[in-house]
Amino acid sequence: MAPKSKASSKAAPIPESKAEPPPETVGERSTQRFYKTNTLQKRCEEVGLAALTPAEKKTYSHAQLIIPVSQDRVPLSIKAEREYWKQVSKENLPIRRLRRNYDWGQDRQGRQLDTYKLADFGERSLKQARLAALDILHRRFLAKRDKARKEGSELPAEEVEEEKKTRAAMAVLRKELYGKITGPLAQDPAWDDVVPIPQAEPEDALARIAYPDDYAEAVSYLRAVMATEELSERCLRLTQLVINMNPAHYTVWLYRFKIVKALELPILDEIEWLNRVALQNLKNYQIWHHRQLLLDYYLPSISSDTVAVKKLAKSETEFISRILEEDTKNYHVWSYRQYLVGKLELWTPAELGAAQNMIEDDVRNNSAWSHRFFVVFSNPKETTPGSLPTATDPKVPVATIDRELAYAKEKIALAPQNQSSWNYLRGVLVKSGRDFATLAEFTEQFVSGLGEESEDVKSSHALDLLAEIYKAKGDKEKAKLCLERLAAKWDPVREGYWKYQIAELEK
């Protein structure tokens, strides 16, 4: 306690701070306020306690004691304490002293709030107030809806729309203020009755994916409605949301199909929707599987209506053609096409023509060649059921065999080094059961002067086939020569394979 003395009446005046510029940030303002409320603190820091005048020292120590004394942490007699406070008021010391380094916390980006400009900080406070106000509106809506439902009614659509706007505004504010994401489903009052089942993953889970904001929410709602087996319009929309982000989700499609069946939705509408999804996800497999399920389900209902079946066949093949225009060798689409031909019995000249057109466009389109083989050699009217593609089928008409051989030869002539047409030729020959030797003359035209100076080979595949032809004829030496020339000159990429064939020859 400072002794009562005359000198105390001449306490050092609080020095005016050198015209400090007004604070720009929250932190600067705090600092300025700290010094303003902690008399002589700044000066003491600048020059050191020892350099203060005795009067300053006294004022400084008085200031330091304000809080301890007020908290009764300094034992003083009643009289002494009264004296002390008198001094304080005389020296005009601020009674409320701010603490130093007040922690304002940080925003969602991890930026310290005290680095905020004052205006921005004001803005932020305003947002917080706005959010609080919106929250009151939101709660009022919930209470009102509860009440209405207890009375067996629903709130008018306008109020629900109003609530959606409230939530959207709240979501924006929450994201801006706290970085919290409120997904579109949580913003939609129509989903209020569903308790989402979020993915509870530990921080160190494997193969974590940086999911887009809405994905985790959509999946958590999907899990919830699939668990309760809800089959409704809103769930149908939810499946679409998930499919858009993860078309390879292996149960959402099955669930969607279940909803379509339960709600008896028009299958053609679903197919229409699927067309759009397929065009956006060319490489996806589930889409085509879903389409198959739809067709398997739909067909029995129209099987007696030949017009409807024809119409379906037309629209399906049209869509397939359209998507094949975008991606001519799309594996899933061709597989679906094969399914469709079997299902709708499209063993027609038109189907054969469709494959043919694609071969005309690109003679190396192996998918189109495969489809042609399927349309010709799986046609139940002209083939033995269950006959393997690698086996002879005596039921195939001679005319068909001849036509296909001629077709393959024509295309080979066009592009002798095309693998697809040679494979096709071999495939047809196996189906026919005819001897490989029957192809000798045709094949030899692509090879001349074998083993001689003038050797010329237009197609390594011809040479490969010739090796087999000569082997079948029993002319091992000639077969060997073909294989040797393939390995050495005409197809060295497969050297290992040709040498293996030579070894097989010797066996």
Add this chain to the structure above:
Amino acid sequence: MAALNKEKHIKYWQRCYNTYLPTPYTSSDSTRLMWACFITSAYDLLSIPFSSTDRTKIRSWVLSLQHPDGGFCGSPTHSLPGQESHKGTANLAATFFALITLAIASDGEEEAKAAFAGVKRGKLLRWLKKLQRDDGSFGQNLWEGKPVGGRDTRHSYLASCIRWMLRGHHKEDDEPWEDDVDVKAMIAHLRRGQTYDGGLAEFSEHESHAGYAYCAVGALLFLDRPSSASSPRPEPSSLTAMDQGIPDKPGMLRFLAGRQLNYLAGEEDDEEEEEENFIQDAVGSLTLEGGCRHVGFNGRWNKKADTCYVWWAAATLAMLGSPYPVSVEGSRRYLLEITQHPIGGFGKFAGTPPDIYHSYLGLAVLAVFGDADLKDFDVGLCCSKETTGKIEKAREGLLKATEGEDQIAWASDGFWAS
């Protein structure tokens, strides 16, 4: 000659292991177990050790995806917590990758023996049996009690491997017995998949595809494979599943040989049409200067070279006993000079950024080719031979653990299952 940039690959895989996979992986959220398996298996191949904390973490994450009725779910998206857990959905691929990952996450003999501890073997094998259809094919998951999904050879392969990993070759009077899948029907289904060009597809009516060929051959391989390296080989006189499952073996060998193509570096960049490349237009031009420097592989006839098909085709051939060699040097150069990415990993094509799938299969096939920087590879299970050894021990350990409890397990299982 370019070499495997081991350091960069290690960095690539460490990134995959330690940080979030980029947002585009969302569309493969359902196969997170596959990514986890590839990532941990790449660590194994590159001999990056896991700490015991890591191993525990991997184990518990994988086991958290187990479905209470058997099998594993593809990702946390497909598995539900607590009371609702039986409403999640297990699938074949996830189950296959889960088992391999559990083995990878074990270190040493003792841990390997316990690697499958916690796997519900009986339930899993019964679930597997339910996934088989009358025609011998397998669905990918059950839906309302029935197998659903395609009938392609991928599912047959996965089922065959899972059966091998968990069931072992037991005779009916052995304990602990589980009803087997219909092996005959399985072979018959695969047999129906060979196409006119010797390749394989889901059905023989579809276009042949090297990936489906690998899966069919792999499925047959595991039907024939002895339980462990030390178990007795089957009678050489008996017809193997491989013999029965491929109607035209020379055709298959031809198809696989046909996957190799002379990759002309430099052409890929200026080619506008993605698929119209690398066709052997000019026969014989391959022997010109620099011919066969790079040998790429495609998955179907007349398609473009792609990193993963080096694996699919070369690995299939290896499973068939490598009757002839592929051009290893040319293929290695293709992988190391063309698709190996400067930041590590492999891209699908020249210049494409690396992704987990191609990066792993690129490493896998280099291991098949005997790359000195990588561990010896089990071409059938697509993991290191060391991991296969652990799987054998894990199976042994699991069978031992099940033996004693069998009675009790059956009583409760039977009751709650009905």
